[in-house]
Amino acid sequence: MHANTDIPTVAIVFGGDSSEHQISCLTAASVARAIDPERFRVVGIGITRSGRWVHVPVEEIRELQVEDKVLPSLSEDRLEAILHRGPDGAELVIRDGDRLIDPVRVDVALALLHGPFGEDGTIQGLFEMQGVRYVGSGVAASAIGMDKHFMKLVFSAQGLPIGPYVAISPREWETDRAAALDAVASLHFPVYVKPARGGSSMGISRVERAEDVEVAVERARDFDPKVLVEQGFVDCREIECGVLGALDGGWAAASVPAEIRMHTEDAFYDFEAKYLPDEQVSLDVPADILPDVADRVRAMAVKAFHALDGEGLARVDFFVDRTGEIWINEINTMPGFTALSMFPRMWEHSGLDYPQLITRLIELALTRPLGLR
Structure with a gap:
């Protein structure tokens, strides 16, 4: 029955x-x-x-x-x-x-x-x-958001500022490894070597010297045969912003921004820092940034969400330098969602507590039509 x-x-x-x-x-x-x-x-x-x-x-x-x-x-x-x-x-x-x-x-x-x-x-x-x-984005938006290479191509086409990077396909790595390593060597170090379609910072390495890139690429390839190498942002703040779709189908809304602060200068927000922090990291919600910078981060987060035809929710990550210049790092169409994760915490400070946020996301899913939309 x-x-x-x-x-x-x-x-x-x-x-x-x-x-x-x-x-x-x-x-x-x-x-x-x-x-x-x-x-x-x-x-x-x-x-x-x-x-x-x-x-x-x-x-x-x-x-x-x-x-x-x-x-x-x-x-x-x-x-x-x-x-x-x-x-x-x-x-x-x-x-x-x-x-x-x-x-x-x-x-x-x-x-x-x-x-x-x-x-x-x-x-x-x-x-x-x-x-x-x-709940969440559709097939195309999810796939593009997951593939950091294609994501950057879309953001660049929409005029969103991104940092220098090199994408290494399986074919390029297997047939002309030297050319791929030369391309990475043209970036300013440190660089971050990561699986192109990974998440939760699995398989990511911070690399200070060109001679260490090959080992880092092989480590990333344990998680994904396609690898992305990004030029590191030095002396920048890591700012995040949550995005929620609108029940009426209109423009999405952005949360207050938040900041990730690592406790050591050469650390980065890797798997252990995210899920087994042990005092490695501070998560400041809201971020202590100028109102003008916060407004631009929020506007850019919404633009990134709609650039992918996002639905439901997303978290958009940024780098902000001392002058207030902003670069978009990535979008996550299914961000971490425990009660202590950044996405729910940003929305709690924006007026939606955790149960209300879950209800809103389910309501958004219930209102959208089946099939093409």
Whole structure:
């Protein structure tokens, strides 16, 4: 029998077979604890490291947490979850042996997946084909936002200021490595070598000397065969800004900006600093910047969001120098979303607390049409 409920059912989809599996589990737990039970019914779809879709009761999602600096992950010994397109819309069923049980209509999917196969347009395409409304950007915007090379091409075409960089494709690295290294050597050091389509700062290296670039590229290629090398911004502040789509389909809104401050001069905001900080970093919300700089950051964040045809939410990251000049670093179409992450904290200081923010995102998903838009 179908579950009888008068409130929308939200499927939290989390985990995944990317390197950011554990971060996704943390995010799902935080959202599951905060979502308004009087407004939404929640069902859980976990994706294990092997790529299996499994049923995870919402009560278990809420219990996922960091223990002794070990991040949570999903076990494989769970019943399979199947999302399919039924005659009355999208439906979630559980496979128990040779039986399909407990069908539930899904009104909105909230994919709290980071990295490849989560925020890169792949699962968004699956939702489109299944006729499921979902939180966040569509296929093209997600894919472009995930690929830092294509993202920079779009931003540059829209007149947004970006820093010098070199993109290294698998073909270029494998057929003419010397030319790729020469191109990187033309940048001013330090440089940052990173997977072109990675997230959560996995596989990123700060490189001070040209002779160390090759090793850093190989490390980044452990996460993505396509690599981006960005010229470092020296003596600049790292400023972030949250963006939310509009319920009426109009221009998006920007939050107050925030600042990331590393406690040592040569450090950068890597995986450990983000998720196992141990006093490595301070997150200042709002950022202590001049009103004019804040206004320009907010306007630029909205422009970047619409340049990609973004939907729902995004976090846009910037560098700001001592004179107030601004460069856009990147956009994240599914930013970190635990209660302590920058995106929710920026919106809390802008008037939307964490549960309200989750409600707004689901409402945005419910109002958008299926198919091309």
